Amino acid sequence: MIKLAPRTRFFYYNDLATALAYKEAASPYTHSLNGTWQFCYLQSPREVPEAFIAGDYDAIDWQTIKVPGHMELQGYGKPNYTNISFPIPVDPEATPAKNPTGLYFRRFTFKQQLARQILRFDGVDSTFKVWLNGQLVGDGHGSRLMTEFDVTDLLVSGENTIAVQVQKWSQYSFLEDQDQWWLSGIFRDVTIVDEGGLDDLQITPQYQKGQWQIEVEVQANTQLSGKVYFADEPIAETVLPAGKTVFTIPKPHEWTDETPNLYTLVVEDETAGALVPMRFGLRRVEMIDDQICLNGVPVLFNGVNRHEFNPETGRALTQDYILSEVTQIKRAGINAIRTSHYPNTPYFYDVCDELGLLVIDECDLETHGMYVTEMPTDDPYWQGEFVSRAERMVHRDFNHPSIVIWSLGNESDFGPNHVAQAAAIRRLDPSRLIHYEGDRETEVADMYSTMYTSVEDIEKRAVKLTHQKPHILCEYGHAMGNGAGSLQDYQDVFRLYKSVQGGFIWEWKDHGLKQDTLDGPKYVWGGAFGEPVNDGTFCIDGLVRPDRVPSPGLLEYEHVIQPFQFFVAQNHVVVKNLYHFQTTQDMVLRWRLEVAGEKVAGGQVALPALEPGALSPVLALDLPETIGADALLDLSVQTTTQQGVFEAGAQLASDQVAYQGLPAQPDAPTTVSQTAAMVTITRGPLTVTVDRGTGNITQLAQAGAQLLAGDMALTLDRLPISNDMNVVAERQKKRIATLFARCESIQLTQNDDTVMLAIRQRVAPPAINWGIELAVTLWVSAAGVTIYTKGWFDGEKPTEVPRIGYQLPLTTTVKAVDWFGRGLGESYPDSLDAAPLGHYQLNRDQWGFPYVVPQESGNRMGVRWATIMTAQGSNLHVDGLNPLNLNVVGGDGQPLGNQSADQVRLDARVQALGSNSCGPLPLKRYRLYTDPFDFTVTLSLQK
CATH class of the missing domain: 2.70.98.10 (Beta-galactosidase; Chain A, domain 5)
Structure with missing residues (x-):
């Protein structure tokens, strides 16, 4: 029984086609423990019966609960929403006497296939202990982080039992004061994974002398080999001894958020007779001339902050839900997501890799409500926990190309423990940048990050005649209710000054929990459950409603960040490609002339394949010579073929201008x-x-x-x-x-x-x-x-x-x-x-x-x-x-x-x-x- 050190997350497969399909549920070497568990809800861990500890599970009066899921959303306890303040006394050394505790139990059958079996918890809030076949396996904490145990010696062929004790409050709750509902339980996947001799695998893209290479580092107790595939075709292969191996990728296709080209390294474990696939992208993140650059190109973050949230299931999200939501974000023209304020469900990063989104991966760390006492970042007692949470995040998510920046956490002041945290990340991964908004002097952060800074104050810093780290707004444009305003003013500043590289709207979605009433479903906020400490409607602050219906704010943001700019004079139009990497292949300019709301002319013009930042030729539209004074010209760029998440005919950008009418002078060369x-x-x-x-x-x-x-x-x-x-x-x-x-x-x-x-x-x-x-x-x-x-x-x-x-x-x-x-x-x-x-x-x-x-x-x-x-x-x-x-x-x-x-x-x-x-x-x-x-x-x- 060993708790594993932090590492990347992977699965074994038994054939190449399944490995390349990259669907973990299709692996024959995974045994999901998701589903209905028996459950006992208690008011305190002191009420845990001796029978549970002794493994006499039949002596307990069980109810049922779904895993993944939250206790509070299945009738066990009540949700509580706070933004900053803790709903319990601020005393990390003494958890409340009333501390809701859930006992989970289920039987399952298992047949060993490979040499080693790993019990994996992807997320449990807040702390837990686990028993397998009546034997204590270990404990875990870090609610949004992966915890793994080697249970090879405890599993038996045939029927097995697993029991988990989960406590809602712990000393670690004071490091997890994110602006969200307090919801506990086993809310992410629980899996037993069959493994061979591979312990860990990290892939680092490197750009050397005009060539793309990958550095593959493996920890293994067996001989491994690897083949790299692109579009399911092998392009390179090598032996992978323990340690680091570097080899060149021929005819490379770079990964960007606009061109999300993915490669797959398939590791063959010959002893196990099985395969481990790991996807990666050829991309480099670096600072060039005080700008954040992707593959040498400065990027502008048109981003959102995204909590994991479903109005019915809280932070317990299915893969279908995640795919649908991230697709909606991508279709809105948003190119970046900050995982506010914790590492997300692992599948989320797979989707961002596939669809093309730039991710700030944020550590599961926020101590906002600790302002009433000494902040943990200044307390040496907490340093190991700060560092451990950062290391667990980096190890788990290391191979995802969508992650371009690591964030040390959120709203936790700044001090020595953050410095130690940043040093640990740089030791593990010098290939990415580090963000932390609380580091206002950018002592360890690679960028200057602020929240809700006014346009005027952004400009004041932008025009300082000094070299300075780039500025991003990790939160701005508060979308609470009917908002946010001035998004175009912010976007103008982002595009004007190279030292300002965009920002992230707060936030993507309203966090209203769904309740069924006689009048139909409604969504409720803090205080709806009688919580004495709550922050009311402050969780209803998103660009979409809880049911993901877009608000007018999302429509405004989508227009503000659209990837094309239109220049118009009389009957002439020029289109500018604002993409960083993508051309305008298979796109058209559509136009429509209206007078008093009635169409009088319209048509389309094929766009040439404009390079990023390029202007189209002057496009002459076939417009009437004379027209009324109230004429309006509507313009849009649309796709002619499917392009990623955009179907054929999808509108990527639009504009409307007053039409001046054609001039009387004749044409001339x-x-x-x-x-x-x-x-x-x-x-x-x-x-x-x-x-x-x-x-x-x-x-x-x-x-x-x-x-x-x-x-x-x-x-x-x-x-x-x-x-x-x-x-x-x-x-x-x-x-x-x-x-x-x-x-x-x-x-x-x-x-x-x-x-x-x-x-x-x-x-x-x-x-x-x-x-x-x-x-x-x-x-x-x-x-x-x-x-x-x-x-x-x-x-x-x-x-x-x-x-x-x-x-x-x-x-x-x-x-x-x-x-x-x-x-x-x-x-x-x-x-x-x-x-x-x-x-x-x-x-x-x-x-x-x-x-x-x-x-x-x-x-x-x-x-x-x-x-x-x-x-x-x-x-x-x-x-x-x-x-x-x-x-x-x-x-x-x-x-x-x-x-x-x-x-x-x-x-x-x-x-x-x-x-x-x-x-x-x-x-x-x-x-x-x-x-x-x-x-x-x-x-x-x-x-």
């Missing part, structure tokens, strides 16, 4: 000229030049006539008004008038007559740490130049700015302006009632108001379109997808006067006026805060 400094696009008489260094448009020309005297740049400043007198100093301190632009990336795609540039810029002042991240999409087409701009302020940013928009310095002066918008005079957010919408025209000398003290004037709000006529005879025509602010000032930024050149301002928003020279600032609803912004403008040149 387009040419692109690129140098290290510039991108020049010529379409008919129009030429557009973009600076690669800044990302700005440096020139717009029509038939050689140049319009711009300098960069068309995003700017924030304006000439102060008298009522700005108390805020001018703050603007100067934040240096909003001096901004430098830097192009961070630029991508170009085109078809015969249209070019699109996707530009990432950063605009920032000197000598102070704040800036604006810009995503600019620039189209050159028959419509002219369409510029879509989306921006995010970050760092120690100013609270407010005078304006946000583009400044176009002209080579000449403005002659007149013709526009549709507010007029005839100027208008500002808090001063516009005297400026109704209409069609107006003014000469240059009529544009601004001549204030006695020169200051900002002349802004027109609500501009749908405008034609700006210049003194040199060329006209600049402006269209706004949404109403713009338009102003014309002198080239020196002063009010219009005797300047030799002017500048045009096209602003998304402008600051209000207020009365702050003597009275209050503008009302909050009118003020221009530095929130994210976006606007679209189309420019065309006319003679």
